[in-house]
Each structure stands twice: as structure tokens, then as C-alpha cells.
Amino acid sequence: MPATSAPLPWALGVCAGLHAAGSRHVVYVPDNPLSHVLRVLRESYPDIRTTIATREEEAFGIAAGLYLGGKRPTVMLQSSGLGNSINALTSLFVPYQIPALILISMRGDEGEWNSAQVPMGRAVAPICDAIGLSHATATSPETTADTIALVGKTAFITRMAGVCLLPRRLTVPAPSVKVGA
Amino acid sequence: MTNKTLMTRLEATRQIATAFAGDPIVASLGHPAYDLFATGDRDTYFYTWGSMGLASSIGLGLAMAQPARRIVVLDGDGSLLMNLGSLATIGWVRPANLVVVVVDNRLYGTTGGQESATAHGADLDAAARAMGIAQTVTVTTPAELETAVVRVRAEQGPWVVVVKVDESVPAVKPPQDCVFIKQRFMAAIAVPEGGTLGGPA
Numbered sequence: 528m529p530a531t532s533a534p535l536p537w538a539l540g541v542c543a544g545l546h547a548a549g550s551r552h553v554v555y556v557p558d559n560p561l562s563h564v565l566r567v568l569r570e571s572y573p574d575i576r577t578t579i580a581t582r583e584e585e586a587f588g589i590a591a592g593l594y595l596g597g598k599r600p601t602v603m604l605q606s607s608g609l610g611n612s613i614n615a616l617t618s619l620f621v622p623y624q625i626p627a628l629i630l631i632s633m634r635g636d637e638g639e640w641n642s643a644q645v646p647m648g649r650a651v652a653p654i655c656d657a658i659g660l661s662h663a664t665a666t667s668p669e670t671t672a673d674t675i676a677l678v679g680k681t682a683f684i685t686r687m688a689g690v691c692l693l694p695r696r697l698t699v700p701a702p703s704v705k706v707g708a
Numbered sequence: 709m710t711n712k713t714l715m716t717r718l719e720a721t722r723q724i725a726t727a728f729a730g731d732p733i734v735a736s737l738g739h740p741a742y743d744l745f746a747t748g749d750r751d752t753y754f755y756t757w758g759s760m761g762l763a764s765s766i767g768l769g770l771a772m773a774q775p776a777r778r779i780v781v782l783d784g785d786g787s788l789l790m791n792l793g794s795l796a797t798i799g800w801v802r803p804a805n806l807v808v809v810v811v812d813n814r815l816y817g818t819t820g821g822q823e824s825a826t827a828h829g830a831d832l833d834a835a836a837r838a839m840g841i842a843q844t845v846t847v848t849t850p851a852e853l854e855t856a857v858v859r860v861r862a863e864q865g866p867w868v869v870v871v872k873v874d875e876s877v878p879a880v881k882p883p884q885d886c887v888f889i890k891q892r893f894m895a896a897i898a899v900p901e902g903g904t905l906g907g908p909a
Contacts, residue, residue, distance in 0.1 A: 582793050588764075592773065596772070624890065
């Protein structure tokens with residue numbers, strides 16, 4: 528996607544949603560769809576500070592420190608990175624009741640081409656269930672902002688981290704199949 | 709280096725706790741946290757009970773959130789080796805108020821004393837410097853540690869201070885209720901959790 532094209536509606540929704548949840552710090556490990564979110568943040572949200580981490584687990588450590596310092600952190604990662612983060616989530620975020628808005632760009636779901644992404648993609652929701660993280664899914668560009676704002680507000684007011692999944696059907700939409708004549 | 713010239717980790721931790729009294733301190737899980745508690749519990753201490761390796765990352769986040777406070781991290785060599793990428797991020801963000809103290813006993817003390825890579829040439833001071841952290845120092849005696857503390861208090865960070873120590877077996881453990889540790893810490897640094905305050909219905 529050339530940088531001169533218009534921002535993607537779903538990416539605008541992600542940024543509006545996390546901003547509405549009161550988050551002004553985004554810690555992330557990038558992936559391709561998230562680059563659209565980062566572009567919107569860079570161009571339109573000067574009040575949001577973004578910090579790149581070398582690894583998703585590290586991103587969660589930084590986010591925990593931000594929360595302990597009084598901020599509302601968002602962590603953005605690809606689904607593969609959830610595997611790098613489980614110990615941080617289960618031994619820091621869950622027992623200390625440290626909230627964060629967690630946005631997971633999905634791989635391995637419908638539309639995937641890389642078989643190495645499929646096992647972790649399939650495991651994301653069961654892992655969240657197993658470790659006690661509630662998760663929602665942003666299903667359309669129109670509802671993304673509201674869904675993320677709700678997940679974030681709920682996380683910060685209940686002091687329990689909340690996940691919103693960004694499926695490939697949202698972030699890398701396939702051309703529509705023509706039905707009928 | 710001969711072991712008899714080194715402080716124990718507890719002795720070094722006592723000196724660090726005195727030097728940074730009043731500053732928030734994030735303690736890596738296991739023996740570093742146990743020893744920090746042994747020097748005298750404070751509300752400004754955040755003891756981790758898991759997430760090995762992340763103490764310096766938690767410190768980085770705190771330093772970003774609270775730029776007017778000096779944030780101290782009490783890390784171990786084994787813990788920092790688990791998250792060396794943290795040095796790269798700290799070297800990039802360069803928070804002037806972050807001080808990472810590594811008590812380097814060259815072994816995994818909490819798990820039975822297995823040697824770590826710092827017993828065989830790994831140099832965490834040099835690693836920090838290579839990742840863009842300009843203010844680093846390695847100390848081996850109480851006098852050197854005192855000199856380092858004076859510099860840390862006077863000069864902008866981020867700092868990485870490697871204190872070569874010998875393992876000492878802790879006799880006490882910090883509080884074990886994680887939510888208590890968090891809420892007490894946040895109240896102590898004047899950002900009390902909303903859920904602890906009450907307010908309008």
C-alpha cells in the first residue's frame with residue numbers, strides 16, 4: 528500500500544477506539560497490517576506516544592511499567608507474538624491485575640497463505656481463554672472503533688487486560704466473490 | 709577476580725537501598741527481590757514474583773510514565789540475560805531518569821546456583837554500551853559502588869550499573885500478594901489505582 532493512499536477505514540477505527548479508551552501510549556512489535564495503524568497514529572495522533580519493542584514479552588513489560596506509572600497502555604502485536612508473551616501475561620498482568628488494551632493482528636485465520644502461521648493463529652482464542660483474558664473481535668471497519676473503545680474502557684476500569692482480535696478478513700480483505708448472474 | 713574481595717548481594721543491596729531511598733525500585737523476582745525486602749520493606753518497592761527478565765522493561769515503562777522521578781531497577785545477571793533486547797530499547801528511548809542496577813553473582817542463585825554466561829565472559833556493561841547506553845559502570849567494591857552512586861545521582865541516564873557480588877542466601881521473602889504490592893506501590897508514587905479510591909455513585 529503506497530503511503531500516498533488514503534488511510535484504511537479499519538485502521539482509522541483502531542486509532543479512534545484506543546484513543547477513546549484513554550490510551551496515549553502504544554507499545555508494539557510491528558506486522559504488516561499494523562503498519563496502517565502506525566501510519567494513522569503518526570499522522571493524526573500527535574498525543575499518542577509509540578514505542579517499539581524487540582519482542583512482544585518485552586512490550587508487555589514496558590506496558591506494565593506504564594500502567595504502574597499511571598498510564599493506560601495499549602500493546603499491539605501479531606498473533607505469533609502471543610506465544611512470546613504468555614509468561615508476562617500469566618505471571619505479571621493476571622496476578623497483579625494490571626490492565627492493558629491488547630490488539631492482536633491475526634495470522635493463520637481465513638485468508639492465510641503461510642502454513643507456519645496457522646497453528647498459532649488457531650491457538651490464540653483458546654490461549655486467551657485458558658489464561659483468563661477476555662477477547663472480542665473487530666468484525667468490520669464500521670464497528671472497529673466502538674469495539675476497541677469498549678474493550679479498552681472495560682479493561683482499565685476493571686483492572687483486567689482485554690484483547691481485541693483484528694482478523695485478516697478485517698485487515699486484508701479479499702475481493703468479494705460475485706454471486707449469481 | 710577473587711571472591712573474598714566481593715560484597716555479598718545483600719550487602720550491595722543494602723548500599724543501593726540506602727543510596728536510592730525514596731526512589732521507586734523495581735526488583736527482579738527471586739533473590740534480588742528477597743534481598744531488597746531484607747534491607748527494609750518500603751511502599752516504593754515493586755517486587756515481581758514472575759515475568760523473569762522483565763524488571764528492566766517495567767522500569768523503562770515507569771521511567772516513561774514518570775519522567776520527573778528517578779526509577780531504579782534491581783536486576784540480576786540471569787534475568788537481564790533473558791531479556792537483552794531491553795538494553796536495545798533503553799538505548800533507543802534513553803530515559804534520563806532510569807537506573808538499571810545489575811547485581812551480578814555470575815549464577816542463577818534462586819534456582820540452585822547454576823553458572824550464568826557472565827561467569828564465562830558475557831559482559832553486561834559492554835552489552836549495554838553496545839546497545840547505545842552511554843552511562844555504564846562496573847563496580848566490585850563498596851567504595852566503587854559509592855562513587856558510582858554519586859555519579860548516577862549527578863549525571864543524566866539512562867544508567868546501567870553492574871555490581872559484581874557473591875551469592876548470599878536470603879532468610880526472608882517479600883509480601884506475596886501481587887495486588888497488594890501493586891496498589892501499595894502506585895499509591896506510594898502518587899498514582900493510586902482508581903479502583904482503590906471510591907467516589908461518586
